Amino acid sequence: xxxxxxxxHTADIGIVAWGRSxxxxxxxxxxxxxxxxxxxxxxxxxxxxxxEVEGEDRVELxxxxxxxxxxIFETEEVLLTEIQVKRxxxxxxxxxxxxxxxxRSRIELKREIKACTYYQAAVExxxxxxxxxxxxxxx
Amino acid sequence: xxDRWKGPLERLDKxxxxxxxxxxxxxxxxxxxxxxxxxxEAVLSDQAPExxxxxxxxxxxxxxxxxxxxxxxxxxFPIGGVAAFGMDEGVVSPGGVGFDINCGVCLLRTExxxxxxxxxxxxxxxxxxxxxxxxxxxxxxxxxxxxxxKDVLRGGARSIVKRGFGWNEDTTFLEEGGAMEGANPxxxxxxxxxxxxEQIGTLGSGNHFLEVEVVDxxxxxxxxxxxxxxxxxxxxxxxxxxxxxxxxxxxxxLRFMQSAMKKYGIHVPDxxxxxxxxxxxxxxxxxxxxxxxxxxxxxxRQFITHHVRESFEKIFGSSAERLGMHVLYDVAHNxxxxxxxxxxxxxxxxxxxxxGATRAFAAGDPVLPEAYRAxxxxxxxxxxxxxxxxxxxxxxxxxxxTFGSTCHGAGRILSRSQADKRSRGRDIEAELLAKGIxxxxxxxxxxxxxxxxxxxxxxxxxxxxxxxxxxxRVASTRPLGVVKG
Numbered sequence: 001x002x003x004x005x006x007x008x009h010t011a012d013i014g015i016v017a018w019g020r021s022x023x024x025x026x027x028x029x030x031x032x033x034x035x036x037x038x039x040x041x042x043x044x045x046x047x048x049x050x051x052e053v054e055g056e057d058r059v060e061l062x063x064x065x066x067x068x069x070x071x072i073f074e075t076e077e078v079l080l081t082e083i084q085v086k087r088x089x090x091x092x093x094x095x096x097x098x099x100x101x102x103x104r105s106r107i108e109l110k111r112e113i114k115a116c117t118y119y120q121a122a123v124e125x126x127x128x129x130x131x132x133x134x135x136x137x138x139x
Numbered sequence: 140x141x142d143r144w145k146g147p148l149e150r151l152d153k154x155x156x157x158x159x160x161x162x163x164x165x166x167x168x169x170x171x172x173x174x175x176x177x178x179x180e181a182v183l184s185d186q187a188p189e190x191x192x193x194x195x196x197x198x199x200x201x202x203x204x205x206x207x208x209x210x211x212x213x214x215x216f217p218i219g220g221v222a223a224f225g226m227d228e229g230v231v232s233p234g235g236v237g238f239d240i241n242c243g244v245c246l247l248r249t250e251x252x253x254x255x256x257x258x259x260x261x262x263x264x265x266x267x268x269x270x271x272x273x274x275x276x277x278x279x280x281x282x283x284x285x286x287x288x289k290d291v292l293r294g295g296a297r298s299i300v301k302r303g304f305g306w307n308e309d310t311t312f313l314e315e316g317g318a319m320e321g322a323n324p325x326x327x328x329x330x331x332x333x334x335x336x337e338q339i340g341t342l343g344s345g346n347h348f349l350e351v352e353v354v355d356x357x358x359x360x361x362x363x364x365x366x367x368x369x370x371x372x373x374x375x376x377x378x379x380x381x382x383x384x385x386x387x388x389x390x391x392x393l394r395f396m397q398s399a400m401k402k403y404g405i406h407v408p409d410x411x412x413x414x415x416x417x418x419x420x421x422x423x424x425x426x427x428x429x430x431x432x433x434x435x436x437x438x439x440r441q442f443i444t445h446h447v448r449e450s451f452e453k454i455f456g457s458s459a460e461r462l463g464m465h466v467l468y469d470v471a472h473n474x475x476x477x478x479x480x481x482x483x484x485x486x487x488x489x490x491x492x493x494x495g496a497t498r499a500f501a502a503g504d505p506v507l508p509e510a511y512r513a514x515x516x517x518x519x520x521x522x523x524x525x526x527x528x529x530x531x532x533x534x535x536x537x538x539x540x541t542f543g544s545t546c547h548g549a550g551r552i553l554s555r556s557q558a559d560k561r562s563r564g565r566d567i568e569a570e571l572l573a574k575g576i577x578x579x580x581x582x583x584x585x586x587x588x589x590x591x592x593x594x595x596x597x598x599x600x601x602x603x604x605x606x607x608x609x610x611x612r613v614a615s616t617r618p619l620g621v622v623k624g
Contacts, residue, residue, distance in 0.1 A: 008554040010185050010212040037275075059410070060397060067390045074276055074383055075333050109275040110584045111555075112344045112624070114238040114386045118393065118410035119214030136214050138238045138386075139345055139555070 004032030007134065014120075014136035022058070023085040025123070025131040026065055026093070030083045033066055033113065033137070040079060040107045044100030047078045051095045058123040061093050062133055066116040069097065077101060114138040144188045148172070148179070154208075154607045156182075158192050165196040165408065170204045173546075175603045181552050181595065182210055190217040193408045197222070198416075199229025201482055201489050205541055207496050208603040209550030209595060213237075215411030218495035218551075221544045223480065224417065226488050230405070231422045232414035233392040233429070235492035236475050240388060240429055241436035242347075242380030243471040244519040245313070245444060246530070250463030251373040251455070253353040256619060257575075259454055263351060264577045264620035266450040271349055271443055272341040273624040274581030279340035279442065288336055289324040295434030296441035296469075299339075304445035306460075311508050313469040314498060317437040319476075322430035328391045331428075335384030335435055340442030344585055344624030347379040348521075349443070352528060352616035362514045362532050362613045366467055374616060375464075376528055377443050378521045380473065381436035388432045392425045417490055426475070433474060440469060467530075468517040472497045472547035480542050491542045499533035499545040499610045518610050522597035523549045524578070524589050525571050527617035529601045536608035545610040546601065549594035562587040571621070580623035589623065 007014030015032040019025030053068055055061035065085075073080065080099040087094045115138050122134045149157045151171075156179065158170035170191040174182050182188065187210050194216055195204035201223045210219035215234030224230050256263065272279060283291065291298045296317025297310050310317040324332075342349055354372045357363045368374075381388075396413035399421040400406075405414060415421035444466065448459035455462060475492045482489065500507060502515040511517060518531040526549075537543050553561065567586045571578045580586045604610050 006556065008556055010187075010554050011218055011551045012214060013555055056397060056401075060394075064394065071330055071334070071387065075330075077276060104274075104276075108582060108584070110582065111588065112275045114345075115390050117214040117238075118234075118397075118413065121410065138214060 003028040007136070009136055012136055012139050014134065017133045019131045020129045022088050022131055025133050026062060026085045026088065027083050029062060029133050029135065030066060030069055033069070034080065036111060036137070037113060038079065038107060038109050040102065043081045044079055044102065046100040047076060048096065048098035051097060052092065054092045056091060059118070059121045061088065062123055063116050063118055063121055063135065065093060065095065066135065070113060070115065072097065111139055142186065144183050144186055146188060146192065148188070154603050158188060163192050166192060167200050168195050168203055170195050172206045172210060173208045173603060173607050174210070175208065175599060178208060178595065178599060178603065185212040187212040187217040191220065193412060194220060194222050196408055197230055197232065197412060197414060198405055199225045201225050201229065202542065207546040208600045209495065209546045209548055211550045213494065215409055216492070216494040219546065220494040221492065221496045221541055223489040223491045223542045226417050226490065229417055229490060230414035231417050231425055231475055231490055232412055232492065233389050233396060233425055234411040234413060235494050236389070236429060237473045237494055238386045238389040239380040239473055240385035240432035241471045242473045243436060243440065243469060244521055245377040245440040245469035246467040246519050247375040247444060247447060248367050248463060248465050248467050249373045252371045253373060253619065256351065256373045260351065260577045260620045263450065263454045264579050264622060266454055267349055267447065268579040268622050270446045270450045271622060273343065273622060275344045275624065277341040277343065277624065278337040281340065283336050283339060285332060288332060291339065291438045292324045292327065292431035292434050293322050294318050296437040299438045299441040305441050309441065309444065309466045312466040313437055314471050317441060317469070319430040319433045321427055322434050323427035324431055326424050326427040327388060327431050331384050331387035331391060334387045338382040338384060339435070339439055340446065341382060341439070342379050342443065342622070342624050343382050344582060346589060347624055348524060349447070349622040350376045350618050351620040352376055352618050354614050355617045356615045358612040358614060365511060365514045366517055366530065366613060367465065368530065368614050375447055376519070376521060377440050377447065379439060379443065381432040382439060384435045385432035388428045392428060395421055429475060433471060437469065468519060470497050470519050478542065489542065491544065493544055495547045496544045497547045498543055499531065499537045500543045501533050501535045501538045518545055520546060520597060520601060521548050523591050523594035524621055524623065525574065525576055525591045525618060526597060527615060529597065529612060530614045531601060531604070531610040532613050534608060534610055537610055541609050545604050549597040549600060551593055552595050553593040555588050558588050558590050558593040561592055562590045576618050577620040578623065582624065585623055
């Protein structure tokens with residue numbers, strides 16, 4: 001199964017992600033988002049944190065989760081190389097991320113993502129063990 | 140690429156196209172797109188017109204849902220969108236302003252000419268690249284304490300000038316005097332503050348830039364003289380916004396707007412259009428936080444103005460005062476503002492959202508600096524990297540038709556991946572250098588995504604606004620040197 005795919009947009013950019021479970025879907029969406037920022041993949045150490053996010057439905061949870069990850073990336077200045085989602089409830093979710101600092105002179109950051117938007121944002125269960133999500137980012 | 144828009148478009152005249160109110164259930168008004176005939180194909184090629192129709196569905200919209208000729212597909216509002224809402228029945232929408240609150244443009248004049256600058260352009264661009272922090276996650280040269288940051292959020296560019304990073308006259312020439320009223324730092328989250336503390340005085344990345352330009356054509360000499368512009372003159376354009384601070388304010392606001400929609404029983408076709416009544420506590424909270432972000436952006440551009448003056452002083456061995464580096468003007472092109480406009484024959488307050496659109500007030504307006512009041516507001520239109528920019532002036536027609544608004548730039552026509560394909564294997568830096576433009580950029584992929592072909596012709600955009608009468612060309616410039624994030 002493809003984990004994510006880029007969606008074309010004139011000014012911005014989006015992703016579609018798939019997962020065999022809702023938990024996997026949220027991980028793949030996060031990895032899809034970071035693939036837009038950098039191709040650097042090697043594991044890093046030194047930073048880890050638990051993330052708790054609230055939202056009134058799955059779309060809001062996904063958008064808030066991705067925005068929380070962008071916030072951590074920007075303020076902690078870390079590449080997140082391991083992203084886990086522990087639990088997704090109706091109005092809250094919990095994840096855990098780890099990674100580490102990086103040398104800006106050696107790693108090219110491809111573009112800045114300002115935020116994850118609600119525009120045409122979707123989280124759907126397509127069938128047994130098949131979930132799909134879609135979001136657009138503001139660049 | 141995305142689906143072509145298939146809705147109805149009725150031609151009103153050469154540059155005005157109407158989306159009738161009957162197009163879609165829920166439209167409270169009609170939509171209007173300003174575009175020349177040869178632009179309309181590009182306008183219809185994606186879902187931007189649908190977004191114009193969606194905005195027309197928002198509660199309390201006054202007048203039409205408008206899109207300027209640089210319209211392109213956004214999220215929520217189209218880019219190039221303008222919409223006004225009544226104070227009693229209308230709403231305010233963070234999505235109608237965008238994540239980069241008060242993204243805008245500041246233009247500095249100089250007394251230097253192309254002959255003075257061209258031989259030293261490499262040194263100058265190198266100095267600017269070094270002196271103005273740019274790139275993704277760039278940090279300012281000065282870290283602000285929480286107390287100092289809150290002072291900036293209230294006082295905008297004025298608080299930066301007070302600290303000695305600017306001239307007293309500077310803020311006279313910034314929209315809102317560089318400090319919007321109603322800013323309340325208590326309405327801003329800790330996250331936004333944390334993102335903001337290190338980013339004042341940074342350019343950022345994406346389409347933001349710092350450009351050394353030369354005035355190459357004057358269209359209206361009397362107005363150009365009033366703005367202090369002459370042919371062959373070197374000017375500096377700064378294009379950036381409120382950085383991570385503004386992004387976080389918008390993100391936070393969208394969250395509480397989602398709940399507010401339920402609370403006030405508001406339904407809109409797109410969640411990114413989430414909004415709250417202007418009179419509601421949610422609406423007021425957003426406006427107070429948005430004003431903080433707007434002030435952050437004016438402070439940011441003011442700080443960069445200071446760095447630019449220092450770079451010029453170093454390279455030309457003369458003081459910025461002697462080099463005549465006055466601020467010509469500074470405009471916000473992502474903002475919501477409460478303004479007084481004539482609607483249906485009577486004056487009333489409305490909340491004008493400009494999402495990728497620029498205020499373009501006519502001569503005589505009391506909010507304009509005295510020096511320009513006789514001719515109208517300078518409107519600064521950045522082109523894409525490598526083609527130059529325009530200085531326009533606001534008109535009575537804009538006051539009558541568009542709540543004193545006009546276009547903001549060129550407008551993208553190619554997606555990032557299309558731009559990537561077209562520019563693969565090319566050396567964009569070398570191509571621009573061959574055209575006499577020295578570029579320094581933090582990211583090569585940004586350069587390729589921002590390649591000229593990715594944008595509509597800014598020339599065609601400003602010709603269209605001139606034809607529609609909502610602003611007039613005063614001067615155009617071409618770039619000599621560019622700093623990109």
